[in-house]
Amino acid sequence: MKKETTAPEKIVFRGSRPLATRTTELIRRGLHDLDTKSNWAVKRMLNAKCTQAALSRTGQVAFLSHGSHGRASALSLHDLELDLPSSKLPLPHNDSSSGDKQDAQSRASQNVKLQWSQDGKLLLAACGAWHEPVQLLDAATKKSHGALKLVPGASPSFAWSVNGRLFAAACGKDPGLSVWRCVGNKPSVHERALATVSAAAIGLEGFDADVEAIFAGFGPLVFSPDGRHVALTLRYAGEWADDLLFVAEVPTLQQEMLVQASGTITDCSWTFDSQKLIYGAGGRAFELSLYESASTALPFSAELSRCHDWWPLCASYSWWLRNTSKGRLSIIDVRNGQVVDECSAEGIIDLCWSENGRKVYAATNEGWVYVFQVPME
Amino acid sequence: MANGAPLQIKRPEELELEKKREELEVLESSLADRELQVTSLRAELNVFEQKYMSEIGSLYAELDEINAQFAEQRAVESPDDERLMEAAHEAREKANRTYAAIPTEPTRKNFAPTVELKRLYREIARRVHPDLTLDHKDRVRRDGLMADANKAYQNGDETALQQVLTNYECAPEAVKGDGAGAELVRTIRRISQIRERLDELNVEANKLIQSDLQKLRVRVTEAARNGQNLFLELSVRLEQQIAKVKNEIGQGVARARGHRKDLDMKASV
Numbered sequence: 001m002k003k004e005t006t007a008p009e010k011i012v013f014r015g016s017r018p019l020a021t022r023t024t025e026l027i028r029r030g031l032h033d034l035d036t037k038s039n040w041a042v043k044r045m046l047n048a049k050c051t052q053a054a055l056s057r058t059g060q061v062a063f064l065s066h067g068s069h070g071r072a073s074a075l076s077l078h079d080l081e082l083d084l085p086s087s088k089l090p091l092p093h094n095d096s097s098s099g100d101k102q103d104a105q106s107r108a109s110q111n112v113k114l115q116w117s118q119d120g121k122l123l124l125a126a127c128g129a130w131h132e133p134v135q136l137l138d139a140a141t142k143k144s145h146g147a148l149k150l151v152p153g154a155s156p157s158f159a160w161s162v163n164g165r166l167f168a169a170a171c172g173k174d175p176g177l178s179v180w181r182c183v184g185n186k187p188s189v190h191e192r193a194l195a196t197v198s199a200a201a202i203g204l205e206g207f208d209a210d211v212e213a214i215f216a217g218f219g220p221l222v223f224s225p226d227g228r229h230v231a232l233t234l235r236y237a238g239e240w241a242d243d244l245l246f247v248a249e250v251p252t253l254q255q256e257m258l259v260q261a262s263g264t265i266t267d268c269s270w271t272f273d274s275q276k277l278i279y280g281a282g283g284r285a286f287e288l289s290l291y292e293s294a295s296t297a298l299p300f301s302a303e304l305s306r307c308h309d310w311w312p313l314c315a316s317y318s319w320w321l322r323n324t325s326k327g328r329l330s331i332i333d334v335r336n337g338q339v340v341d342e343c344s345a346e347g348i349i350d351l352c353w354s355e356n357g358r359k360v361y362a363a364t365n366e367g368w369v370y371v372f373q374v375p376m377e
Numbered sequence: 378m379a380n381g382a383p384l385q386i387k388r389p390e391e392l393e394l395e396k397k398r399e400e401l402e403v404l405e406s407s408l409a410d411r412e413l414q415v416t417s418l419r420a421e422l423n424v425f426e427q428k429y430m431s432e433i434g435s436l437y438a439e440l441d442e443i444n445a446q447f448a449e450q451r452a453v454e455s456p457d458d459e460r461l462m463e464a465a466h467e468a469r470e471k472a473n474r475t476y477a478a479i480p481t482e483p484t485r486k487n488f489a490p491t492v493e494l495k496r497l498y499r500e501i502a503r504r505v506h507p508d509l510t511l512d513h514k515d516r517v518r519r520d521g522l523m524a525d526a527n528k529a530y531q532n533g534d535e536t537a538l539q540q541v542l543t544n545y546e547c548a549p550e551a552v553k554g555d556g557a558g559a560e561l562v563r564t565i566r567r568i569s570q571i572r573e574r575l576d577e578l579n580v581e582a583n584k585l586i587q588s589d590l591q592k593l594r595v596r597v598t599e600a601a602r603n604g605q606n607l608f609l610e611l612s613v614r615l616e617q618q619i620a621k622v623k624n625e626i627g628q629g630v631a632r633a634r635g636h637r638k639d640l641d642m643k644a645s646v
Contacts, residue, residue: 025478040617083603
């Protein structure tokens, strides 16, 4: 069938026509489309490049912005829901004796770890270069809430359990992973840990003797929603060295599973029923069943992933394995791997479901936050 | 008079002329201000429109193009369905219309006139405005100068604006005639012309303020104050829609390939 089509390249512009009359239709379309409801909104919270971002379930975001041209890094706190002015959070000084303290602080900010408590009231900030390396910051008073007596090592990880009663920290090769009780929301790390397991003890079992790999720190650490398990990523440096995913019972930290991933594990998250772990490795998403001890590849890619607390949904961000130049933020039905909703986004560095489960927040490395609103009927 | 100075007696037309000149001066000042406001608004809207067309309009063009391709694909799949044919034709026309609306000229980043630029423009509008003369020849000349001034102002070109003013001041037409009666009539007519122009400017200003473009601009500006980027939100939505239609086109292509494979297999059997 011969169709009557005109290739767009053949269209001749009428130069004399004023712009406004040509574009009126498109302006009206824009106004109309702005009035139609979308599940996605984008907000600028900070006008700066950020090395770290941490989103709380209560709708707060902490950005650690670059310290360029000799300026020290800054930690700022923003509220995504309330029209509150942003505020600065105090960062401790470096444990540096040289005069070039600000530069050192700027470099150290690349290695700062941020983690919100489950109730969104405390923000943990850790950096080996600080005099007191693990700090608790109070979101309400914007002041320090004291330091935790922990030595974080090169690449530590921290997590509160979903009910907020337990706190886990993975700091260095030995003691490795430890679990403590919390008093209120504050971890009682001055008391004896409920259980401890060294990284060496975990790693020895997980490796081929042929592969030469050096323990390089910890990746994501997450409690299962039912609080009965904790999953921890162990990173190894060296040619052909893949990350390990360690799953242990809580609070005994007795090993349940140890799985070798293909490549670097960029994120992991438990499904709502605490039965499976969804993790991203080498750009692909994998599912690890608690009862099968084996990973299966999922039909979507994910560098970051966060499962919903009670719905079979997972928010994921991916920028690899796509034929587009931009990354994609997706909401995925974990039962069948189908994308429920998605939008293009760049530079996402943290993802989080809101406390009431109705929203997803995604923070970028340029101070933007994408907000997905779950359509409810 | 004790010092022998001649007695100054003002005739009624001279008194009236004085009053009218004062009135004219006030109106000239208002006209200059209003011209400045309207020209500024026009220029700001122009810059906003270009930004919108380059960031959002281009996505609408892509969406309409991809929609047209999808509609054509469906029409090809069902060649006997006239409704699909018509839908494909309409989608193609819409895509062409949208594509034609995208400007080719480079986008200007911002319109932010300096205080000096505004002062110069206002001065030119006050002195050169075509509605300040009754002479036809002079009016044509002023029209040309005012057009140059508008262009220079919108381009933020202070030197060109200064040149317009110099050209006007140095021209022989700038020399005025005399005679109180005639001058009074000229002044009254100038006042009338300025009032007409002010009315025109008010109508144009209202039109610009109530335009969809200005409504959109106000929304985008207000949202930006609350940290929201409406252009980004709109582009996210449009990219979503484009990806969705592209996916549907891909599925259609796969369907067609599968169908061809089936036919080939049947033929080989």
